[in-house]
Amino acid sequence: MAGPPLIPSSSSNSNANVKKDDKPKDKPCPKRRRKSIDDTTTPTAPRTSTAAAPNKDGAGPKVTQEKEQDHGETASADADAVISRTPLPEDSSAAATKEGQEGQGGGDDADGMAVDATETAGRTTDAEQAEGAEAEQGEEGQDHEEEEEEEEEEEEEEEGEGEAGVAASPPSGEKPDGSKIARARSAWMLFLADNREGVRKEHPGLAVGPMQKILSEMWKALGEAEVARYAKLAAEDKERVKNELAAAGLTKLPTKNSSSAAVAGGPTSLVLPLARVRKTVRLDPSVGNISKEGLLLVTKATEVFMAVLADHAWNIGRQTGRKSVRPCDVADFVFAAPEMYWLKDEFREERSSVKKKQSRPEAGGAKAAGATKAGVTAVPKGAKPITSFFQKA
């Protein structure tokens, strides 16, 4: 998706965490120019965005036949659910992958959003309990009781499932229920777990930083056999994660800041990447910061709006026999729907081009005539219509 750079590129952004210099540098692909948006990421702004790339998970701009379902109603109902529950992105079970999305039942993102609060509560995960408990206390006591019962059942069911030979249990101590599957620990992490206590005893009161430095030295001085042993354990832990994911019916681990971390039916999940939404919000200089809850609501509201807009635009497109949504369809809806009056200025240019085509019989204007309704006024000088974002840079 092209479009004007939202934020000036800043390649000077150094990343202390990155240590990929040893990675093979041969580049079969031409040198790529990184988009500017992430380059200016502030240290505190999480970049993570597990929203599966729209073009990869089948949720791309092309609107499919599944849209024939009633988005209008479900969207509003869903909005209510969001406001009452403020679901957290962490709750979702896994990132949206091709496989999961293409189950088609819940594959359509808009459909995924259209879930009522009851169903939502029924699928609540541990992460929700942990993180959303405070916010939801009081109004959802019953739901929580039910969820806890389910949890206990799940725990009992999953007891006895081994850790695939890994020495320690999952660090988080959580059951592998899909949302709390601990990530596979690297050899380094396993080494830390083994030696941290010893170092602490040798250097009581040592801060974490200096202690980690000592451990780092120890790691570097480790013999090949020991490194291999930890590598083997790490591989086993990796296998453990694989097994737990399979048992949970997931293909990917959920990520914490993931907004769309839902493969296996995460009805409360978001599709838009939170980090990107946050960044977009902050583009407005008058906006200092946005709270987590605010961000979630803005994101959800945006998704609901997108669903409604796409649904109506698609219906307009269908009237002309098309199966794909075009800018003119969106413009037609904006001009036809009174509640979209505030967007008309943004779509005048697109609207104008449509009218011009319609005025020329050979341009297929008659075909789309049924979908056009409103008149066109001149585009204000210097105005930048939304439709300019449809064009590649």
Next chain:
DNA sequence: ATTTTAGGCGTTGACGCGGC
């Protein structure tokens, strides 16, 4: 704050396919 590493995500060009 501090370490290392696995893995997720964004971006890009290339390619194939379908719509117009």
Next chain:
DNA sequence: GCCGCGTCAACGCCTAAAAT
């Protein structure tokens, strides 16, 4: 036939993981 979209592979960037 042209155009645009979806998918893929590859790479770089970034986060999460543990502990206190």
